[in-house]
Structures are given as structure tokens and as C-alpha cells.
Amino acid sequence: MVSSSDKLTSNLLLSPIPATVPGPVIARLTKKWILFVDLSGSRARTIHDLHQKYGPVVRMAPNELSFASLQSVKAIYGPGTTCIKSSAYDNFGRQGMFQMQDPAQHRERQKLIAHIFAPSSLQQMEPLIQGVLHKLVSAIEKRLGKPVDALHWCRMTALDVSGEILLGKSFGAFAADGDAPAYVHHLDNAYLVWSLFGLAPLMCKALERLPVKSLQQFMAAGDYVYKYGDDALKEYLKLYGRSSTRRSLLTKILAGDPSTGTESLTDREISVEVSNLVFAATDTTGNTMAYALYRLCCHQEWQEELRAELRASGAKAAGFSFQSLQSLPILNGIVMETLRLHPAAPSALPRITTGKGCDIGGMWVPGKTLVSMQAFTTQRNPEYFPDPDTFNPNRWVSGNEISSGSPNMREMMLVWGKGTRACLGQHMATMEIKMLLGRIVERFRIKLAGLKTHDEMEMTDHFTLIPKGQRCSLVFSNASAG
Template identity: 25%
Template sequence: MLSIGILLALAALFAVGIPIARYLVDAKGLRKYPSAGISAFTSLWSMWHNRRMKRFMAIHKAHERLGPIVRVEPNHLSFNTPEAFYDIYSHAATNILKDVYYDAIAGPFRSSGNTRSREEHTRKRRTIANSFSPKGVAEYEASVTKTVHILLDRFDELHAQHGESGFNATPWIHMFTWDAIGDVVFGESFNFLENGNDTCVAETPEGQQHEVQAIASFLGGVQYANNIGYLGTDLAKWLKKNVLYCSYGAKMGANFSNISIHKIRRRQEIPEEAAPQDVWSRMIAANKKPGAHVMPFGELVAESNSLLNAGNDTIGSSLTSLLYHLARNQEAQKKLQSEVDPVFLPGVRVCPYNDVKDIQYLRNCIDESLRERPPVGIGLPRITPPEGSVIAGQRIPGNTSVSVPTWSIHHNPALFPDPYAFKPERWTDEKQIPALRKFCLPFSTGGRACVGRNLAYLELEVAVASIFHRFHVELVYPDDELDTLEWFNSSPGDLFVKITPRVTA
């Protein structure tokens, strides 16, 4: 009978030996590409940097050190080349699908954001795309306007409480975006801004209600799913079912889904004739069309999770980053204020979208912030078809994971001179505009591009114009860089600001 020591030694040999053997055999010919540390042998390199919430930066530095193509996992190549973005993500890349990573992070039901099936994605996107068309988004403006009013009230109160000492704006901005997306999707705000915290009701599938902290639930669940995704589909599913089901990350992920369940059930109680013009109404209408696929409850929860995810985190991260850039660049802030002030009539605190959407410098500031601090910094993983693909001039074998890190493309000095500087003026520089239009892609590109782009711009333009018309914003610590933390999206860290009212409320 084998001793425990021998068994442990065999297990260690198995764990170490197989990756080394695979590396030496090199069945796909990937060994010719430089690797970041031990990334050619194991996904532990990605998991380690993801756990530190800096994987996007580790990959960026690896590209700076090793060149345009880096092996960041045993079966994953990262491309820091502009042409690769279109080879992998564009409408023309019809045979390159979402990576098996999404199988590892997904639950029993898929959303339009994590399904790998092109057919299923087309069906789901058709159901929700009308909700985020320009016409559909226009119907949500009242929800956004109402929430911006409450944010301005809260900022007035925070100024009165803290004065010159300032306050941390990050949690308040995320409470704002949670409130707005709750109203847009379900016709009901979370009321976090009014309550002064992010406590809300969640509900289990069995109907048991409990209170949770929404932001911690979301971020904890996303980080857990993101980290486990690097383990591979079969191992990830086994661990989730048998080992990690009681972990902090699993509990936070369940809490986040339970928030959606509670909102859905409350929304279902509203009679159709009394229903608000929200995303939910449009989804139900699409489900009722002749021949339409009727989403089961689990699919509705998955889709709601996806909408809450993008609607709170992407917009919240973008607004926080923009607040930071304009507080740090006082000349840009003054120029923006000189552009937005004339469109505000006396007594108007929140300007209609139609009055601000054509202010070029406002849009320049938003676009430049999205370039310099993209809400998704990682390379979204895709997989080549069995026959392989040509990417950036390289013949890549079939069933190989590939990606282009958005952060690295957005900070490529060959595309964007002085890439780490916040320069709204670059968006009117005729020499830079072609690269900006083609390679500044914060919402990705192709068939998998973010469906909520129109809502994001409406919310950002209305909120930014109103905030900077009402307040002068400064950094409490002018020399500090705003930290960037990678959960899945790249979320800003704490942002301490002091605000001074410019106009009477």
C-alpha cells in the first residue's frame, strides 16, 4: 500500500510534470512566442495577477518587455497590435467565437454577454437591442434626469458636511449608477443615494428575502467568477459544485443574482397597463411576438444580471475616471464649463440631453477619458476555429485562445502620442482622428460590441454637464494617481475630491 508521502509526491509530479511535458511537446507550436513568467506552463500566472486585481497591467508590461505577441497562458496568446483587434473582434471575424473561459464563469443560464453560441447570442441580442436603440434610450431620459438631480442634492450635502476636507466620491457615483440602471431596467430605483448606503433586498429562488450590500455583492461575485474562469471549464464547474460553493465569492455572486430575482418578481407584480416604459417592458413585448423565444425565469435572471453589471459598473467607472481627469486638469474643467454653462437656462440644474449632446468639447472629454482609462482593460478572450486563423499576419492554430488588451491598444504611443496624458483636444486633431476612430474602442467592436453604448453616452453627457455646471471640483490629494482595480471591468479606486458650488441650486 502506498504511503501518504508517496501519494503526495506522485500528485506533485502529476501537477508539475504534465504542464512541462505539454510545453516540451508543443503540439500547437506556441513555444516560439515569448511568455510572461510561468504563463507558458500554467494559468496560475493569470490567476495570481487577477487576484492582485492588476492582470491588465501585468499583460501590458509583458508586452512592453517582450513584444507584440505574448503567451499569457499555456493556450492563450495576447496581441498588442491594432490590426489584431479587427482580426479577432470585427464583424468579419465570423469564425472566431467567445472563448471557453465563458463556459467556466457562466451559470446554468446564459446571458447575451456570456453565451458562446452565435445563434443564441443573435436571438438574445435581437430581444434586447431595441431597448437600447436611440429611440428606446430616449424614453429612459426621465429616469436619468431624476437620478442626476438626486446626485446633485447629495453632493450639496456632502459639501456642507465636509467642506475643504473633501470626501470619497467613488461610492456615491456607483450608488448613482445603480439607482439609474434600476430605474431604467425595472422602473424602480434602488434609492441608494437617498438612503446614503447600498443596502438592498435580495431574494433567493425559493422566495426567502434578505438584505445585502449591492456593490460588495457585485464586485465580490465578479472577481470570483473571473478568477475561476482561468481554471478551465471542467475543473471550474467541479470546484464550484463541490468545494467553492460556500466561499465568499460564491456567496457574493449568489447575492447579486438574488438582487435581480427580487427586482424581477416586484416588476412582474405590476399590471401591464400600469407598467413604466423601462427595459423590462420592451423585453416582455419582444417575448410576446409571434414565434419569439419565451425566456424562462433563469434566463431572465441571467439577462438582468448582465444589464445591472454593465449599467452600474461600466458607466460608474467611466464617470469616476472623468471626474478625476477634470479635477486634475483645471484648464480642461474651465473650458468644459465655458461650453456647457450657456445651454443651462436660469434655474435649470439638469439640462436635457438634446441640449448637451452636440457640445463637442463635452464629448471630447468623455471620449478621451474612455480612451485613457477604458472601463474594460483586459483582452476579451476569443478562440480560433478548428482550422485556425490568421491574426496580425500570423497563422494561429485552431482552438487557441486569443485576445487584444484594450488598455494596451489605448496606450500605444504609435497610435496616440503621449498616451497617458488626458488631452480632449486630440479628438479634434486631424492627424489623430483616424486612429482614434479606428482603434479607440472602449465598447469593443463587431457583433459582440456593448449594446448599451447609447445609454452610456446619454447618462454620461447629462451627468457630466450638470455636475460641472453646478460645481467646481478639485482633488484632495493633487499628486495622487487614481488607482485602477480589475475585477472584470477596470474599476477606479477611491477618489477624494472637494467640491464648491458655482451656481445657486
């Protein structure tokens, strides 16, 4: 057996990464130090601070590097990259497109799914989103003048939208008048279990074998999440068959893509893919909605400007349709700044270099090296985002029109990922967020429930962004009341 000291010595002497690459001394010896940072929920902030100290390249482990320069983005994530997804994604649920490492396998699966997120498909889904938003407005109206957990209601909105669009049925997120469906509790536990498997797989396998019912149920949380997808697909097929005129993306997945002659996936593959899409969309979109509302409470001037823009645009008369909202510059700027400061996946998007290695940002990186960048850092680079910690929607406004920012700004926005691995659901998420903000801000004035809300919304991350207090206490009142 190799002793711990021998392993540390081996890491120090045999690492293919040059010793001149800066980083914490412990990172030259072991990767285990970062595991404790992961458990604390402070990985994104820790890596960001290391880049502030050491520069655009930081050693994270004997065989792992973190990059932060503009020149590194295309090399790691862009079209033609030779880097592939790391096996770290295997810990997140069942094998689907999100977890696939083989670029060819991913490309073929993407062809079978991408068509469901086409603008024409999403436009057909708009009535489903509007229906869920009506429920949200009703829930808020029952609680006017009282502290409301906006994070909970944003999550419920994203959950029911995902259910309606991807599974063809509601999760009943608004039926219990404040209580989350059982699915949400299983999903929360599943994220914890998957994170633990990534950090300590042997320990988790041992825990699974312990004859403690409550522990076994906790460790099986992911199975419950996928069972919901399995059952929803079976129920859908029983009620509507494989050919239906229903407005849901599940209908389109079952039908394939007639325009290209693409056939559908197997039922097993469909169940896994839609389940992955639902749990990926629920917290990422829900958390972003909550952070947008929080920012508008912290910056009342932007809330007032947005309300004025909405009323001048006639969005209400248009039923807050996405068409009436998508080109509003202030609304778009607020969404973009929220995504910049509070990216749903703020920390590392890990990749593995292949073959003999590749050039990344002017540095030759050997093959089989774990490399990554993180949105939390690239989107706070002061060279491209002056006063990077300031919430400034005007970054994304040009005159009276939407601005997509400079090419370098766009390149450094990693919130949706990049290249062929970019988030397929980004347009659906943006559509939801804009429609929610348009309807809510036009109708309600929103303020913080107190200073405690700042503590609640402190950012932590366990791959995805999680508010520290797991709630967002806000107070809503009728906007017409002054």
C-alpha cells in the same frame, strides 16, 4: 497520473504555437503564472509591459497569445471573424447573452434585446436619468467643502439609473444618506467569487461545501444578485402586468419588438438578462464617471473650459437634456479621453480560434488557441495616440465640432468591444456620463481632497477596472462662488 514535470514538458514540446513567438519563458511551460498576476489586479499593466518589451504578439501561456496590432482587431473581433468567445465568460454569472459562445445563439438572443437600446427608447428614459441626477446633486450639496467619496456617489448614480431603466424600480441608493444598499455588497462579493471560480474552480467548489455560514453566504453572493432580479420582475408583473405604458426598458423587453414582430423572452430569460445588464452597467459606468471627475480635478484647465462651454451652450436652460449636451465638443472629448485612458474593461477580451485556425495580424494561429487583445494597450498605442499617457481631449475635437478621430483611432478603441459582441449599452452609458458631467461641472467646482486621491485612483483590474483605494476623495464647492 501525469506528474507536474511531465505536464510542463508536454506543454513545452507539444504546443502548436511556434517556439519563435516571444514572451516570458514561463509562459511556454504553464498558464498558472498569469493567475497570480490576475489575483494582484495587475493583469492589464503586466500585459501592456510585455507588449512594450516583445512587440505586437506575446505568448501568455502554452496555448494563449495576446495581440496588440491594428491588423489583429478585425481578425479577432470584427464581422466575419471565425473566433468565438472563450469559456472564461461562463464564470461571470448565469448563462445569458453576455456568456454565449455560439454565434448563432448569441445572434438570436441579441435580436430579442437590442431594440430596447435604440435611440428612441433611450430618449424616453431620459426623465428617469434626470431624476437620479437630481438626487446626486442634493447629496453633493449637503457635503460642500468637505471630502466626498465621488466613486461611491457615482456608483450609486449608475446603480439607481440601471434599476429605474432596466428593472422598473429604484435600488434606493440615495435613501440611506451615504450607505450603499445591500445589493451593492452582494454585487462586490459576487465579482470576487466569479473571479475566484475562473482562477481556481476546484478550490471554490470545496469552499462551497464547508459548513461555515459566513463563507456560504459569501460564496452565494451571485445568487443574491440574481434573486433581486427575479423578485423585481415578479413585483413588476404583479403591479403592472405584461403590457404597460411605464417608461422602462423592462416594459420594452416584456413587449418584444412590435416593429419586427419579435416576441419576448421567457420570464426566466428576462430575469437573467436584466440582472446581467444591471451588474454590468453599475460598476463600468460608475467607475468611468468617477475617473472623468478625477481627471477634471487633475486638469483644472479642462474643467474650466468645459464649464465655459456648458454655460455658453445654454445647457442649463434646456434642463441639461441629452440633446443639449450630446454635440458639445469639449464634453465629448473629455468623455472619450476618459474612456481611452480608463477603459471599464481594460484587460483581455478572450476568444478561441476555431477549425484549423486563422490568420491574425499576418501570423497563422492554430485552431483551439486562446487569443485576445486589451483596450489598455491598443488605446495607448503611440502610433495612433501620440503622447498616449497624456489626457488630451483635443484628440476628439476638430475646430468647434466633435471629431470621431481617425479610422485607425476608432479601430483601436476597444473600450466597448467590437463587432457583433460590442456592448449593447454603450449609448446608454455615454448618455449617463455626459448628463452627469454637464450637470455637475456647471454647478460645482471640483478639486482633489489631497494627494492621497492619486493613490486611491491608481488603476487595478479584475476583468473590470477597479480604483485601488476603492474611493475617490474630492471636494465640491459652488461654481458661482469663484
